[in-house]
Amino acid sequence: METVLKAATLMVLATLVNIPLGYQRQSYPKFSFAWYFYVHISIPAIIYFRIKSGLGWGFIPFSISSAVLGQIIGGRTYRKRHPVNED
Numbered sequence: 001m002e003t004v005l006k007a008a009t010l011m012v013l014a015t016l017v018n019i020p021l022g023y024q025r026q027s028y029p030k031f032s033f034a035w036y037f038y039v040h041i042s043i044p045a046i047i048y049f050r051i052k053s054g055l056g057w058g059f060i061p062f063s064i065s066s067a068v069l070g071q072i073i074g075g076r077t078y079r080k081r082h083p084v085n086e087d
Contacts, residue, residue: 006053007062013049014066015073017042022074026082042067 025038046063 003055006055007059010046010049010053010055010059011062011066014042014046014063015070017045018067018070019074019077022071023078024074025071026075026078039071042070 021038021042025035028034028038046067050059050063
């Protein structure tokens with residue numbers, strides 16, 4: 001039960017950390033340096049928290065999926081708040 005709680009906490013943390021990063025990422029051209037920065041900057045923190053919580057390699061896909069989910073949520077939030085007017 002403790003492992004499930006740790007894994008859930010890591011997944012929520014990865015998602016929450018990546019929401020503002022995904023939001024920021026949307027304001028830069030795709031594949032630019034800043035775009036890559038905002039996509040990848042959370043990875044060392046997620047690795048650190050995974051190791052500190054004692055979770056093994058098997059939890060990496062879950063943490064990556066949660067980080068991607070956070071990036072998607074942040075990107076959609078940005079696009080919703082900054083619509084592109086195509087007149």
